[in-house]
Amino acid sequence: MSAKTTLPPPPEVELERYELRETPRYRFAFDRRGFLQSLGGGIAILLAARSALPAAAQAAQESGQAFERHPIPQAIDAWLHIAPSGAVTVFTGKVEVGQNIRTSLSQAVADELRVPMSAVTMVMGDTARVPFDMGTFGSRTTPQMGTELRRASAAARNVLLNLAAKRWGCGCDVLHAAGGAVHDPAKHRSLTYGELAQGELLAETIPAHEPTTPAAEWTVAGAPAPKVNGRDFVTGKHRYTPDLKLPGMLYGKVVRPSAFGATLVAADVSAVQAMPGVHVIRDGDFLGVAAPDLLTAERAAAAVKATWHAQPQISNAGLFGFLTAHARPGREGGVHSSEGDVAAALAAAPHRVEATYHIAYIQHCPLEPRAALAVWNGGRLTVWTGTQRPFGVQEQLAQAFRMPEADVRVLMPDTGSAYGGKHTGECAVEAARLARGAGKPVHLLWTREEEFTWAYFRPAGVIEIKAGVNPDGRLAAWEMHNYNSGPAALNTMYTVPHKLEEFHPVPNAPLRQGSYRSLAACANHFARESHMDDLAHAVGLDPLDFRLKNCAHPRLHDVYLAAAKQFNWQGRRKRPRHGFGLAGGIEKGGHVAACAEVRVEPDGEVRILRVVEAFDCGAIVNPNGLRNQIAGGLTMGIGGALYEAIEFADGKILNPTFARYRVPRFRDQPQIDVVLVNRKDEPSFGAGETPIVGLAPAVGNAIFDAIALRRRDLPMAPGGKLPLTA
Amino acid sequence: MARVTHLNVNGARRALDVDADAKLLWVLRDSLDLTGTKFGCGEGQCAACTVLLDGTPRHACLTRVGEVGDRQVTTIEGLEQNGRLHPVQAAFLEVEAMQCAYCTSGMILGTVAFLRRNPHPTDPEIVAAMDGHLCRCGTYDRILAAVKLAASRLDGSAA
Structure with missing residues (x-):
């Protein structure tokens, strides 16, 4: 066994509010012994949860459960199986939504286990087959699950080395693992993993701190790897949830309320009763139909005459006033972060900038709308659905139908994106309700309008900043308040002796709100980095020099320099209507700096011509996938920066179509240069979120540079044009 | 109600029996199980449902199956030839x-x-x-x- 260093534990990342309220839970109902026996033979490695509670371990012992010589702990993060055929199967609750984690986790396993990637199969997000997992969000799959699967793989490799040593009667130290086999180079003999995995199942439970291979010695990881099952996506063979079918399946349609929160007063279904094969399901305020084909289901839903009672509700016009008026003081009543005496320092600062920023509600708009296929079998329920939290949806279903979670199975096919928008299971609950009412499997696919209306939104927000700077360009004071949009990345990454930063939640926000790619880090970075730009101008410093002067984080410093070099920031030349801006940040273990060049047309149209972004997320697992995530995040960020805003009034969404809600298209795409800063000496972090945060402020600062107009609202160019006459 | 009983898809004449008002997208997906053609918006704004009608791209989500006639429909499943990708x-x-x-x-x-x-x-x-x-x-x-x-x-x- 080779000596390996252990990676330091990743720093805690901040979760969204409702995720913080979610306490870790462990499943006891699942029959692990049965599962292990179902594997037949081979070698199974179970990885004890990093967060395993003593109580859980105790419960495991008391239950007397034991397999081979090890008790099976109840808190398992992942498991891995090596079959007598040599095939490696990994079971994890993480899911694939386009962030390419199926590929990069496969790389980590292949790398640590010393097998080719083709030998590895990932079973993901099937609640009946994988250990409990809170969900795929917060950019935590790479730092946590990636590390844990490496530990499980390292343990498996050690088991194999020991088995070979025993078989040959030699010591482990003369053996090495490579290419899916254990080799004894001195004696020119080898045993494949499959040969070593013959016979009865050998199950090993390993602690969470098995040493793993340092990034400098990676072979499969750290290099580009082709997307697993990539061919299935270019041939149309991959089945997303909307593509699944069951014999006898019906197509569902929900009759939607007239407004948010509306109650069902009456439903006249007489016109539907004449339609053959159509079921009408009413349960409280829920009303829906199921029919043998989609066209009939649509016609039936349209033929239902429902009377709804709705309350008057606020509209866009009153949104921001509402948020500041209804916010709670401080985070959950307390101060989030405070150092020094900010009031006195602000009063004494020779240069002060004070401003308010507004953030609109926006939608995730995953191209695959919410979908679910539900089937009841006796008292048991099985649902396929695209969700980032299969176990969360399992719990929601169990609660909705008042049944044990053990009787609910949720399966998650690789899904047509989520961006933080698919944490919940409303479509799964609806499909299951229709299926129970109809007594047949029901397939439900939301329309785009439903997706725009009934999915949750990225929170709108108001951000107030007061800041002071000394004549030497050093920050003197910083006070920042975020109303409703969220606490993620609220703390400044710059050095300030006196500061106060508070998040003020709004408990009764007008629209249903939840996670979104990077959470509030987009909003908070936009406000902070726009403000930093103002401060740089106030003291007459170059925006880059000003940031570096106030930055004590070496890795942020490095990405700023890397982006500026690639962009030729120092060599930028002022041209009419052209502007240059930059912005940076730290979030979820990632360090990011973006430079943007824009052109503002006389009518206010903004063209983003070029973006350079440097990104450091530690040791890079898959540079090809990473580049894709960074460029994708930047492109998605253009929408929130310039165009996207949900319009609403009286509990209705007024622009629930792509024709009226502009998202970035080919013509909006700037030239994007990605600079990867690979830190093999640092743990790997995720890249699905943080790359998005630099875009809006870099573009906003470039707009200011171009036409001296400071936009403090997201989106900055609603309707596609800057408001030139405010 | 007018019915459609045949469709030329990916070089084959396929028998079916669907309402002529049904959209081509759902006929391909639900009746012929050609699910590679995707629903994204239903308003011709995203083009996830693009198919070729006699070689011309069309939004299958807006195309009535009754207007397809004898034209050749090509879906993503029809591009691969003898196991070779297009x-x-x-x-x-x-x-x-x-x-x-x-x-x-x-x-x-x-x-x-x-x-x-x-x-x-x-x-x-x-x-x-x-x-x-x-x-x-x-x-x-x-x-x-x-x-x-x-x-x-x-x-x-x-x-």
């Missing part, structure tokens, strides 16, 4: 011009039709031709690269 499919795979890949079928069919019309496109011509296709993951730069790679490969061939 050069446009191969280019998308090679460049990895996808993330969640839900838009990929429509992108590929849009590209196939476009390159037949314009085998030597400039970048602005590709952007203009593909602008109706939405990739919410934002992989436009790679799709552009894939279209160019496919164009270079198709150059001179009959595909």
Whole structure:
């Protein structure tokens, strides 16, 4: 066994509010012994949860459960199986939504286990087959699950080395693992993993701190790897949830309320009763139909005459006033972060900038709308659905139908994106309700309008900043308040002796709100980095020099320099209507700096011509996938920066179509240069979120540079044009 | 109610029995189980449902099956020939011009039709031709690269 260093534990990342309220839970109902026996033979490695509670371990012992010589702990993060055929199967609750984690986790396993990637199969997000997992969000799959699967793989490799040593009667130290086999180079003999995995199942439970291979010695990881099952996506063979079918399946349609929160007063279904094969399901305020084909289901839903009672509700016009008026003081009543005496320092600062920023509600708009296929079998329920939290949806279903979670199975096919928008299971609950009412499997696919209306939104927000700077360009004071949009990345990454930063939640926000790619880090970075730009101008410093002067984080410093070099920031030349801006940040273990060049047309149209972004997320697992995530995040960020805003009034969404809600298209795409800063000496972090945060402020600062107009609202160019006459 | 009983899809004459008012998208997906053609918006704004009608790209979500007639429908499932990817499919795979890949079928069919019309496109011509296709993951730069790679490969061939 080779000596390996252990990676330091990743720093805690901040979760969204409702995720913080979610306490870790462990499943006891699942029959692990049965599962292990179902594997037949081979070698199974179970990885004890990093967060395993003593109580859980105790419960495991008391239950007397034991397999081979090890008790099976109840808190398992992942498991891995090596079959007598040599095939490696990994079971994890993480899911694939386009962030390419199926590929990069496969790389980590292949790398640590010393097998080719083709030998590895990932079973993901099937609640009946994988250990409990809170969900795929917060950019935590790479730092946590990636590390844990490496530990499980390292343990498996050690088991194999020991088995070979025993078989040959030699010591482990003369053996090495490579290419899916254990080799004894001195004696020119080898045993494949499959040969070593013959016979009865050998199950090993390993602690969470098995040493793993340092990034400098990676072979499969750290290099580009082709997307697993990539061919299935270019041939149309991959089945997303909307593509699944069951014999006898019906197509569902929900009759939607007239407004948010509306109650069902009456439903006249007489016109539907004449339609053959159509079921009408009413349960409280829920009303829906199921029919043998989609066209009939649509016609039936349209033929239902429902009377709804709705309350008057606020509209866009009153949104921001509402948020500041209804916010709670401080985070959950307390101060989030405070150092020094900010009031006195602000009063004494020779240069002060004070401003308010507004953030609109926006939608995730995953191209695959919410979908679910539900089937009841006796008292048991099985649902396929695209969700980032299969176990969360399992719990929601169990609660909705008042049944044990053990009787609910949720399966998650690789899904047509989520961006933080698919944490919940409303479509799964609806499909299951229709299926129970109809007594047949029901397939439900939301329309785009439903997706725009009934999915949750990225929170709108108001951000107030007061800041002071000394004549030497050093920050003197910083006070920042975020109303409703969220606490993620609220703390400044710059050095300030006196500061106060508070998040003020709004408990009764007008629209249903939840996670979104990077959470509030987009909003908070936009406000902070726009403000930093103002401060740089106030003291007459170059925006880059000003940031570096106030930055004590070496890795942020490095990405700023890397982006500026690639962009030729120092060599930028002022041209009419052209502007240059930059912005940076730290979030979820990632360090990011973006430079943007824009052109503002006389009518206010903004063209983003070029973006350079440097990104450091530690040791890079898959540079090809990473580049894709960074460029994708930047492109998605253009929408929130310039165009996207949900319009609403009286509990209705007024622009629930792509024709009226502009998202970035080919013509909006700037030239994007990605600079990867690979830190093999640092743990790997995720890249699905943080790359998005630099875009809006870099573009906003470039707009200011171009036409001296400071936009403090997201989106900055609603309707596609800057408001030139405010 | 008018019915449609035959459809020419991917080189085969397929028997079915559907309402002529049904949209081609759902007939392909639900009646013929050709689920590679995706629903994204139902309003012709995302082009995830793109199919070819006699080689011309159409939004299957807006196309009544009754108006298809004897025209040849090509879906993503019809591009592969004897287990060999179409050069446009191969280019998308090679460049990895996808993330969640839900838009990929429509992108590929849009590209196939476009390159037949314009085998030597400039970048602005590709952007203009593909602008109706939405990739919410934002992989436009790679799709552009894939279209160019496919164009270079198709150059001179009959595909």
